[in-house]
Amino acid sequence: MEKPLTVKDLTVSIDGKIILEKVNFCVKKSGLYTIIGPNGGGKTTLVKAILNLIKPESGEIKIFGLSNQKYLRIYTVGYLPQRLSAQRFFPIKVYDVVKMGLRERDMGEEELIDDALKKVGMSDFKNAFFSELSGGQQQRVLIARAIVSRPKLLILDEPTTGLDTRSQQMFYTMVKSFVDNDMTVLMVSHDIGFVMDFSDGVFCINQKMLEHDLCENSLISREFFEKLYGYKVKPIIHDHGDKDD
């Protein structure tokens, strides 16, 4: 089977300033993979390059064996952009928010939307107004929008910003369930504890270079965190809390 994502020697400049320099990484099989690193380190820029929203100076990006440009012409990559509060106040119903994620050729609109809302636990809110939902509920609806056309690759840019710890945990559990359905998820996150707990692989990016690439079940050392963020970080591994459910 083709690898979900390969990034080779990717260099991106904005206004003449190098943001990413010769970044290399590979997602070899489906799973939940996270990108961590300090603010301004280039995580969103990397995501935008993968989605062909910005043109790299050089390098190669492949999604399931095709160049990202070709893949995106044929298929959809689910995408949840970084949170923007202004997006949240349109007088629009949940159903129509999710519908925005469908392509013209997707058949069975209502069934797809119902299925996506079910996967994020928001079926009961199908006819509610989006603006009347809590931040965490809105985030779930936006995930439903990102998965409604059943993409094989889903990219989430800091999806848990503003969520409390319990909601973050539920969020990670939900995203992990997508992976069980054979989807690959690439998530930008600052929740180091949850990242360590839930991810199948962690990629660390600091300014120009992708510094480290961890494989399944390996732990990131404190020394590495210090190098990445420039100060001492003590990662806390969360209890999944399943007993409370």
Ligand SMILES: Nc1ncnc2c1ncn2[C@@H]1O[C@H](COP(=O)(O)OP(=O)(O)OP(=O)(O)O)[C@@H](O)[C@H]1O
């Ligand atoms: N459109 C733009 N114009 C100019 N500079 C930009 C633009 N987009 C990003 N940058 C710069 O690129 C660098 C990386 O930004 P990016 O948003 O990719 O970082 P990030 O790792 O996602 O940060 P954060 O964790 O704060 O979201 C920053 O220095 C930023 O100022």
